[in-house]
Amino acid sequence: MWIQSQITLRPRARGFHLVTDEIVEGVPELGSLSVGIALVFMQHTSASLTLNENASPDVRRDFAAWFDRAVPDGAGYFTHTLEGDDDMPAHIKAALTDTSLVIPVRDGRLALGTWQGIYLCEHRDNGGARRLIVTAFGDE
Amino acid sequence: MWIQSQITLRPRARGFHLVTDEIVEGVPELGSLSVGIALVFMQHTSASLTLNENASPDVRRDFAAWFDRAVPDGAGYFTHTLEGDDDMPAHIKAALTDTSLVIPVRDGRLALGTWQGIYLCEHRDNGGARRLIVTAFGDE
Amino acid sequence: MWIQSQITLRPRARGFHLVTDEIVEGVPELGSLSVGIALVFMQHTSASLTLNENASPDVRRDFAAWFDRAVPDGAGYFTHTLEGDDDMPAHIKAALTDTSLVIPVRDGRLALGTWQGIYLCEHRDNGGARRLIVTAFGDE
Numbered sequence: 001m002w003i004q005s006q007i008t009l010r011p012r013a014r015g016f017h018l019v020t021d022e023i024v025e026g027v028p029e030l031g032s033l034s035v036g037i038a039l040v041f042m043q044h045t046s047a048s049l050t051l052n053e054n055a056s057p058d059v060r061r062d063f064a065a066w067f068d069r070a071v072p073d074g075a076g077y078f079t080h081t082l083e084g085d086d087d088m089p090a091h092i093k094a095a096l097t098d099t100s101l102v103i104p105v106r107d108g109r110l111a112l113g114t115w116q117g118i119y120l121c122e123h124r125d126n127g128g129a130r131r132l133i134v135t136a137f138g139d140e
Numbered sequence: 141m142w143i144q145s146q147i148t149l150r151p152r153a154r155g156f157h158l159v160t161d162e163i164v165e166g167v168p169e170l171g172s173l174s175v176g177i178a179l180v181f182m183q184h185t186s187a188s189l190t191l192n193e194n195a196s197p198d199v200r201r202d203f204a205a206w207f208d209r210a211v212p213d214g215a216g217y218f219t220h221t222l223e224g225d226d227d228m229p230a231h232i233k234a235a236l237t238d239t240s241l242v243i244p245v246r247d248g249r250l251a252l253g254t255w256q257g258i259y260l261c262e263h264r265d266n267g268g269a270r271r272l273i274v275t276a277f278g279d280e
Numbered sequence: 281m282w283i284q285s286q287i288t289l290r291p292r293a294r295g296f297h298l299v300t301d302e303i304v305e306g307v308p309e310l311g312s313l314s315v316g317i318a319l320v321f322m323q324h325t326s327a328s329l330t331l332n333e334n335a336s337p338d339v340r341r342d343f344a345a346w347f348d349r350a351v352p353d354g355a356g357y358f359t360h361t362l363e364g365d366d367d368m369p370a371h372i373k374a375a376l377t378d379t380s381l382v383i384p385v386r387d388g389r390l391a392l393g394t395w396q397g398i399y400l401c402e403h404r405d406n407g408g409a410r411r412l413i414v415t416a417f418g419d420e
Contacts, residue, residue: 002315002419004386035142037179037275039317041384043393045333050235053185058220059231065217066232070210070350077345080338091339092346095330099396100382102240104181104275106144111273113183116239133391135317135384138277139142175282177319177415190375193325198360202368203375205357210350242380244321244415246284251413253323256379278417279282 001036003029003136008129012122014086016050016060020117024110027134036105036138040118043131046090047122048097054117063119067093090123097121105138141176143169143276148269152262154226156190156200160257164250167274176245176278180258183271186230187262188237194257203259207233230263237261245278281316283309283416288409292402294366296332296340300397304390307414316385316418320398323411326370327402328377334397343399347373370403377401385418 007026009019023040024030030038042049053059071092074085081088101118104111120130147166149159163180164170170178182189193199211232214225221228241258244251260270287306289299303320304310310318322329333339351372354365361368381398384391400410 004315004384035144035275037277039382039384041382041391043391043396045331045393045395051185051239052231052235056220059228062218062220062228063232063235065219066211066215069217071346075346077349078342079345080336080342088339088342091332092343095332095343095377097235099331102179102181102242102382104144104179104273106273111181111183113185113271115185116183131393133384133386135315137317175284175415177417191325191379192371192375196360199368199371202358202360203372205359206351206355206372209357237375242319242321242382244284244319244413246413251321251323253325253411255325256323 001137001140003027005134007132007134009120011128012120014122014125016063017120018054018117019120023118030105030136031108032140033105033108033138034140036136038103038105038110038134038136040101041133042099043133045094046124047127047130048094048099049101050097050119050121051101051116052119053115055115086125093123105136141277141280143167145274147272147274149260151268152260154262154265156203157260158194158257159260163258170245170276171248172280173245173248173278174280176276178243178245178250178276180241181273182239183273185234186264187267187270188234188239189241190237190259190261191241191256192259193255195255226265233263245276281417281420283307285414287412287414289400291408292400294402294405296343297400298334298397299400303398310385310416311388312420313385313388313418314420316416318383318385318390318416320381321413322379323413325374326404327407327410328374328379329381330377330399330401331381331396332399333395335395366405373403385416
């Protein structure tokens with residue numbers, strides 16, 4: 001049994017955002033799989049995904065603090081600057097995190113650990129809405 | 141044909157550890173798949189996985205050297221410090237490496253390259269046992 | 281329906297290279313899948329893959345600029361130096377990017393976003409040919 005849906009995440013501010021519920025609600029058919037896997041795929045190159053701590057907003061703020069230092073806006077060694085100082089860092093940050101998340105499914109649910117949530121990593125100042133494709137399959 | 145097992149890795153010291161054999165031995169049913177894929181999924185946010193060089197312990201030591209410099213314990217810009225100076229860096233390091241590994245299966249074995257092994261990346265000083273879910277499927 | 285093929289990428293210079301077409305042409309059977317997923321897997325530990333911007337060569341040059349600064353050749357804290365100053369950085373850079381890409385398939389094509397392409401990330405000065413395993417499955 002195959003499930004494939006497009007989900008559009010509403011525009012978010014630059015930073016790291018918890019979006020587990022939005023994704024799960026976008027694929028109610030997951031509930032019919034007793035065992036399987038789900039692929040959450042970001043169709044962009046300046047925003048990305050990752051799985052991380054789902055409880056404290058501090059963690060998501062500290063993600064931004066680290067990534068903004070590691071890949072600084074407007075660094076002198078970047079040549080691809082036409083789309084703004086935040087564009088090339090966005091591409092690098094996307095490569096350092098994930099474009100695809102592959103998550104096991106068990107008993108109709110994503111088999112996440114207790115503290116795991118799905119982050120939207122928005123690396124642009126004005127990224128706009130972001131398109132995901134969720135593909136899942138398994139046994140009923 | 142679907143396989144889904146939980147594997148608990150015994151507590152390891154902070155650092156990078158080769159765990160290919162433990163994982164393969166935990167899923168003997170892989171031997172019955174002629175073609176397929178295997179998903180190895182870490183249910184934690186302060187430890188992670190990666191595939192890398194399986195021969196030299198120096199490589200794993202140098203991984204720790206680089207990651208500890210790139211994401212320093214107790215950096216002044218971290219605000220999520222309640223769980224210790226190694227906690228927030230652990231979350232970032234987990235995001236830079238992998239929570240999921242997806243590996244092709246061929247003739248009953250993981251189709252790894254000659255020099256590839258699975259690393260447990262333990263980012264906490266006292267991370268304890270770590271829980272993985274291995275999900276595989278394919279044709280017999 | 282399962283597809284599994286080995287693709288050998290010809291030797292490339294150190295840097296980031298767009299290889300989407302080579303991969304798609306190596307797996308013509310993808311065209312028969314109406315829905316599914318494709319796993320592109322690198323069987324090496326000093327070269328890797330990532331999905332990123334497919335238009336501007338500047339972006340790929342800037343990737344090299346950032347990664348070469350973040351993980352410097354011959355850094356004093358590396359001990360695994362027998363295979364050259366570019367070897368240990370290659371392993372780290374591979375861990376920071378992807379060994380596996382998992383991409384949704386829809387209507388016989390990889391469901392990539394408009395600006396997404398597959399990069400070969402060649403981290404060695406003389407890496408030679410690189411071996412990939414592409415595994416895909418889905419419904420016809």
